[in-house]
Amino acid sequence: MPHDHSDHPHALLPPDPALRVKALETILTRKGLIDPAALDEIIDTYQNKIGPQNGARVVARAWSDPAFKDALLADADPVLAGLGYSGRQGEHMVVVENKPAQHNMVVCTLCSCYPWPLLGIPPAWYKSDAYRARAVREPRAVLADFGVSLPEGTRVRVWDSTAEVRYLVLPMRPKGTEGLTEDQLAILVTRDSMVGTGLPRSPEGKT
Amino acid sequence: MSRVHDMGGRFGDGPVRPDAPNAPVFATEWHARALAVTLACGALGQWNIDTSRHAREQLSPIDYTRFSYYEIWLAALADLLVHKGVLSEDDLAGQGSDAPHPLAEKRLTADAVAGVLAKGGPADREGGPEPLFVEGQAVRTRHPGGNRRVSGGHTRLPTYATGATGRILRLHGTHVLPDSAAHGLGEAPEPLYAVVFPAGELWSHPENPEDEVVLDLWQSYLELV
Numbered sequence: 528m529p530h531d532h533s534d535h536p537h538a539l540l541p542p543d544p545a546l547r548v549k550a551l552e553t554i555l556t557r558k559g560l561i562d563p564a565a566l567d568e569i570i571d572t573y574q575n576k577i578g579p580q581n582g583a584r585v586v587a588r589a590w591s592d593p594a595f596k597d598a599l600l601a602d603a604d605p606v607l608a609g610l611g612y613s614g615r616q617g618e619h620m621v622v623v624e625n626k627p628a629q630h631n632m633v634v635c636t637l638c639s640c641y642p643w644p645l646l647g648i649p650p651a652w653y654k655s656d657a658y659r660a661r662a663v664r665e666p667r668a669v670l671a672d673f674g675v676s677l678p679e680g681t682r683v684r685v686w687d688s689t690a691e692v693r694y695l696v697l698p699m700r701p702k703g704t705e706g707l708t709e710d711q712l713a714i715l716v717t718r719d720s721m722v723g724t725g726l727p728r729s730p731e732g733k734t
Numbered sequence: 735m736s737r738v739h740d741m742g743g744r745f746g747d748g749p750v751r752p753d754a755p756n757a758p759v760f761a762t763e764w765h766a767r768a769l770a771v772t773l774a775c776g777a778l779g780q781w782n783i784d785t786s787r788h789a790r791e792q793l794s795p796i797d798y799t800r801f802s803y804y805e806i807w808l809a810a811l812a813d814l815l816v817h818k819g820v821l822s823e824d825d826l827a828g829q830g831s832d833a834p835h836p837l838a839e840k841r842l843t844a845d846a847v848a849g850v851l852a853k854g855g856p857a858d859r860e861g862g863p864e865p866l867f868v869e870g871q872a873v874r875t876r877h878p879g880g881n882r883r884v885s886g887g888h889t890r891l892p893t894y895a896t897g898a899t900g901r902i903l904r905l906h907g908t909h910v911l912p913d914s915a916a917h918g919l920g921e922a923p924e925p926l927y928a929v930v931f932p933a934g935e936l937w938s939h940p941e942n943p944e945d946e947v948v949l950d951l952w953q954s955y956l957e958l959v
Contacts, residue, residue, distance in 0.1 A: 551812060554828070558834075559841060570766045570769070615773075636741060636892050656741060658750045663947050664941070667941050673752050690951075
């Protein structure tokens, strides 16, 4: 049987992670420290209620409403609070705007800071060693892993989100979207475009 | 001096593998449970975000490297529960008592979840030292880095950026200092700045010298050039 090479207390739990979480949940429930119904509620929230659709609505509105965009870029917190998109892991938000001369990209090299209220739980790649190690040193090679190449003359600015402040990228509005409503625009906004590892979809359905 | 989690700029990692379109939020059921158990335990109020980050960083390099993301969370949670006296090692080994726990009244209930998540845990504070630096000013990060108060302690200055010169991009206000709060030494709030560094200041072979990295750094991590 494999065992932990560790004298940390966690080594007392079963090594298999699914059994490990089950064991911990059972112990804590028996002692009255956690409520399984609260766990279900937390999971339902991040599975069904909070996700990149929130961020996409904010981006679509910023594309449609210059005054909203100005306020968002100047001081995002009150704007997002007004929309109900604040709270845990998004207490202090800064929105950074992509422009032809500058592409923004977000990483957290020390852990996995990410704007939960706007994008939900980060995807596995955002938390991976490869992304955390490489995004700051070779962002263009990382973008190539996502199939993204930038025009000549575009500077890449990588935001290593090592503090309590979380960043959201405001991507550039795709061409050919002039007549679209906010709802139609929101469909074009991908999660990766708001992290800076992707670009929004084009209205023809190409990415 | 650096610890295993401090991997920014490291060589040797392979490609980043984007997930499949429409990948589920949680790859398996136990990922979801691990996240939920961790959040529910946080609501017991026995530690702060900096303490829990420190607990993950305290894992042995061999564990940190071989564990998947939520395994790191679980291991750190189990360690924290014991270190903070919430559970005993006997409890973890399945030999503890079922007697009512003194913290049970703090248990997060289902009807309180939405409010707790919406409230979050803002880290901005009134008071603390006045900002020393203004936008546009050149600053250098301290070298060597590391926690100045606790040997091997938690800090938010990545090793790749120690001793580097950048300029102040913006002031985020005054925030809790993780180097202190992670170790029960008080919140010690300080001005927090976004500092922008040219890629060539950080890497000997920058991909493109026009590129930049921005880091959020506390005032005591910085000195005027």
